[in-house]
Amino acid sequence: MSIPQTLKSVAPKERGLKISSGNSSDGADERETALIEAYRRARRSGTGRAERLFRSTDLRYAALGIICFLLAWHLLTDVLTIPRFNFLPSPASILREWTSTDPKYGVSIFTPIYYEHILISIHRVLLSFFIAVAAGVPLGILLGWNRTFYNVVFPIVELLRPIPPLAWVPFAVLILPGVESSVIFVTMLAAFFATVLNTLLGVWSINDDYFRAAHCLGYRRLDVLIRIIIPGAMPFVFTGLQIAMGVSWFSLVGGEMIAGRSGLGFLIFDAYMQVALPNIVIGMITLGLLGYISSAGIRRVGSWLMSWQEKGRAER
Amino acid sequence: MTTRNEKAEPRLALWRRRFSSEPRLALWRRRFSSPVFWQGLAGIVTFFAVWQVARWLGWMVVIPSPLELAVGVPEEIARTGYWQNWLDSSRRVFAGFAVAAVSGIVVGAMMGMSHRLRASIFPLFEVMRPIPPLAWLPLAILFWPTSELTMVFLTFIGAFFPILLNVLAGIDKIDPRYTQAALSLGSSRGALFRRVMVPGALPSLFTGLTIAIGITWEVVIAAEMASGTNGLGYMTWDSYMTHSMDGIVLGMLSIGLAGMASSWVMRLIGQRATPWRQR
Numbered sequence: 001m002s003i004p005q006t007l008k009s010v011a012p013k014e015r016g017l018k019i020s021s022g023n024s025s026d027g028a029d030e031r032e033t034a035l036i037e038a039y040r041r042a043r044r045s046g047t048g049r050a051e052r053l054f055r056s057t058d059l060r061y062a063a064l065g066i067i068c069f070l071l072a073w074h075l076l077t078d079v080l081t082i083p084r085f086n087f088l089p090s091p092a093s094i095l096r097e098w099t100s101t102d103p104k105y106g107v108s109i110f111t112p113i114y115y116e117h118i119l120i121s122i123h124r125v126l127l128s129f130f131i132a133v134a135a136g137v138p139l140g141i142l143l144g145w146n147r148t149f150y151n152v153v154f155p156i157v158e159l160l161r162p163i164p165p166l167a168w169v170p171f172a173v174l175i176l177p178g179v180e181s182s183v184i185f186v187t188m189l190a191a192f193f194a195t196v197l198n199t200l201l202g203v204w205s206i207n208d209d210y211f212r213a214a215h216c217l218g219y220r221r222l223d224v225l226i227r228i229i230i231p232g233a234m235p236f237v238f239t240g241l242q243i244a245m246g247v248s249w250f251s252l253v254g255g256e257m258i259a260g261r262s263g264l265g266f267l268i269f270d271a272y273m274q275v276a277l278p279n280i281v282i283g284m285i286t287l288g289l290l291g292y293i294s295s296a297g298i299r300r301v302g303s304w305l306m307s308w309q310e311k312g313r314a315e316r
Numbered sequence: 317m318t319t320r321n322e323k324a325e326p327r328l329a330l331w332r333r334r335f336s337s338e339p340r341l342a343l344w345r346r347r348f349s350s351p352v353f354w355q356g357l358a359g360i361v362t363f364f365a366v367w368q369v370a371r372w373l374g375w376m377v378v379i380p381s382p383l384e385l386a387v388g389v390p391e392e393i394a395r396t397g398y399w400q401n402w403l404d405s406s407r408r409v410f411a412g413f414a415v416a417a418v419s420g421i422v423v424g425a426m427m428g429m430s431h432r433l434r435a436s437i438f439p440l441f442e443v444m445r446p447i448p449p450l451a452w453l454p455l456a457i458l459f460w461p462t463s464e465l466t467m468v469f470l471t472f473i474g475a476f477f478p479i480l481l482n483v484l485a486g487i488d489k490i491d492p493r494y495t496q497a498a499l500s501l502g503s504s505r506g507a508l509f510r511r512v513m514v515p516g517a518l519p520s521l522f523t524g525l526t527i528a529i530g531i532t533w534e535v536v537i538a539a540e541m542a543s544g545t546n547g548l549g550y551m552t553w554d555s556y557m558t559h560s561m562d563g564i565v566l567g568m569l570s571i572g573l574a575g576m577a578s579s580w581v582m583r584l585i586g587q588r589a590t591p592w593r594q595r
Contacts, residue, residue, distance in 0.1 A: 061435035069440050087458045151355035156363045163572035164534035166541065167549070170556030170564050175378045250448040254538040257450060265451070269542075272454030284451045291446035 089277035097278035105276035107267065118286060121256070121263040125248050125294070128184045132191035132244055137237060140199025145229060150200075157196060165190040165251040169258050183255040183263075190251050191244035198240025202233030238302035242295050249291045264290075380561050388562030389569070398551075405540065405547040405574065408464070409532045412471025416532075417525060420476050424483025428513065429505075434484075441480065449474040449535045453542055467539040467547075474535035475528035482524025486517030519593050522586030529582050533575040548574065 070091055076082055077090035097103050101110045108114065143150045143157075165186050172182035210228050219227065256265025264283050271279030347353045364382045371381035380388060392398065427434040452473050456466045494512050503511065540549030548570050555563025 058435045061432060062439035065436035065438075065440045066443070068436075084459055084461070088455065148355060151352050152359035152362075155356040155360050159360065159363075162576040163568045164537055164575060166534060166538040167552060167568045167571045169541065170552055171568065174556065174559075174561070174564070175376075246446075249446075250450065250534075253448040253450045257453065258538070258541055268451055268454055272457065277458070280454045284447050284455070287451050288443065288445075288447035291448065295446070 087277075089281055094278045094281045098282050105271070105274075105279050107271075107276075107279050107282060114282075117262060117264050117267045117283075118290070121252060121265070121287075122290065124180075124184055124187060124256075124263060125245075125252055128188035128252075129191055129245060129248050131184075132188045132195055132248070133241065136192045136195030136240075136244075137199050140196045140237075140240075141203060141225070141229060141233065143196070143200045144203025144233070145225065154200075157193070161193045161197075165247070166254040166258070169255060173259050179259055179261055183252070183260055186255040186259075187248050187252045190247035194244040194247055195237070195240045198236045198243065199233055202236025202240070203229055205236055206232035234306055235302075238298065238306070241298050241302070245294050245298055246291065249287065249294070253287065378561065380565070385562060385565055389566045392555075392560075392562050392566045397546075401546060401548050401551045402570065402574070405533075405536055405549065408467050408536050408540075408547065409471055409529070409574075409578070412468045412536070413475050413529055413532050415468070416472045416475035416479055416528060420479030420524070420528075421483055421521065424480045424487070425509075425513070425517075427480075428484060428487035428517070429509065438484075441477070445477045445481075449531070450538050450542075453539065457543060463543050463545070466543060467536060470539045471532040471536050474531040478527045478531060479521070479524040482520045482527070483517055486520025486524075487513060489520060490516035515590075515592075518590050519586075522582070522589065526579055526582045526586065529578045530575055533571065533578065537571055 074091050076085040077088050078092060097105065098108055100108050103111060106113060107117075139153075143154055168186050168189055169182070172185045173179070176182045176185055206228060210232065211224065214224050214228055252263070253265035253268075256263040257269045260266040264287050268280050268283035268287075271277070271283065367376075367379075368381045368383060370376050371379070371384075423437070427437060449470055452470060453466070456469045457463070460466045460469055490512060494516065495508065498508050498512050536547070537549035537552070540547040541553040544550040548567055552564055552567025552571070555561075555567060
């Protein structure tokens with residue numbers, strides 16, 4: 001039986017205890033067990049979850065913070081019109097533009113061009129993300145698996161890695177045919193290095209006892225790879241994928257701004273060129289939403305795939 | 317002998333030891349006598365050799381070969397204004413980073429101490445965080461009176477969120493038993509902050525600072541490409557405009573080196589500041 005499966009049978013109990021008793025290690029008494037039960041019941045029922053959310057004071061504080069921010073923005077741009085702040089678009093004008101059926105600057109939720117830009121950006125990010133993962137995860141696993149391969153290849157990776165993706169833009173535009181491929185190349189680069197490095201660290205993070213046990217049990221090399229290395233590296237790989245998704249959006253915007261003819265980065269920069277101020281913020285908010293959705297999606301997939309693992313890691 | 321030692325150690329620890337302060341001479345002697353060094357060298361030499369041969373065979377028309385670069389790049393360095401570009405970019409990075417570090421630490425510490433403040437500000441930051449720093453560029457150009465301030469602001473945006481998040485993560489990671497112990501021993505709020513919060517959050521803070529300084533270099537390069545008139549990013553862009561491949565490669569190398577050097581310095585400071593954290 002492989003190791004993850006054994007872990008799977010142990011994990012839920014531990015997690016249940018952890019949630020309720022925090023860090024005190026003196027075990028659960030009766031009241032605590034009741035609490036755990038109540039908590040689990042509340043978690044299972046959807047209405048309970050929504051109710052808890054609406055009742056929580058945290059949500060009220062969050063709403064307070066965001067409302068204060070919007071109010072301050074509105075006051076600074078529309079009411080007081082302080083010098084320099086009056087150059088910024090006001091929240092009301094953005095909302096009006098964003099939801100109008102006949103937008104002044106041509107972009108709103110009712111115009112097809114808006115969705116075209118979104119689709120183009122998503123397409124680019126997904127394509128480069130998948131290229132980066134398809135190339136980066138195997139390379140990272142090979143690097144972690146084979147010592148000699150690591151010694152020979154890793155210095156080259158380290159040589160190229162410190163160069164920020166956007167510094168590649170001019171280079172990519174010159175050597176690659178067309179704008180599309182250079183934007184995708186630049187977007188892919190950062191994601192690629194993040195994936196390789198985290199996969200490598202993931203392989204290294206595997207407890208050596210597993211390898212020793214596998215050797216004792218007479219695993220072949222391929223079995224070691226499939227049964228130990230791949231599941232063992234998974235948590236770090238998903239940390240890497242999350243970072244990779246973040247940096248892909250980052251470099252995509254840069255690439256589209258500097259070299260692109262379409263996409264959200266271009267939409268923002270074009271809006272600036274044509275002084276279509278609300279469009280800048282519409283583009284920013286859309287980018288933020290897409291970035292958030294994509295990394296939340298990866299986190300979901302990651303925690304679903306690794307339900308045998310206690311807790312995910314996250315940095316950045 | 318060295319290889320045997322390496323095998324016995326967990327490999328993650330080995331990775332971390334690369335940044336330890338072993339005596340330099342011994343380190344270099346160990347490096348030269350180990351096959352690891354020679355294998356690495358072989359890898360890099362092969363990389364450049366393949367590149368060179370590909371050029372000779374005529375596969376790469378645009379990219380100059382390593383030998384051509386070895387001639388062309390020093391010429392570019394000797395040009396007037398090269399070192400000035402370094403200064404300009406570093407100044408922007410430093411200014412943005414310093415502001416981000418100070419505000420990130422202050423806001424992070426305040427949010428760590430007060431739950432109410434955290435609950436009201438953090439969601440707002442969570443909303444703004446996924447917006448890529450470069451997307452702020454047009455608004456920043458509109459708002460700030462000079463392009464210099466625009467670029468500093470962008471580096472600030474890039475550095476602020478990782479620093480803040482890591483300060484918060486550091487405070488969250490502190491074992492509540494320490495806080496409880498301090499409180500039951502009668503420590504004041506100030507002492508709790510100085511003796512528990514600060515040393516507890518420092519390692520994570522330095523992780524954040526190291527990530528952030530890398531991001532500031534990425535952002536400043538893009539900002540200079542889009543709106544600057546000097547600096548390393550502008551230099552690279554200018555070389556692209558004049559189709560000088562040597563200049564582009566030099567720009568990429570300089571930027572990579574600058575980012576690497578500042579991360580290295582940051583890590584060194586981090587090690588000195590948290591001496592209790594071995595490995």
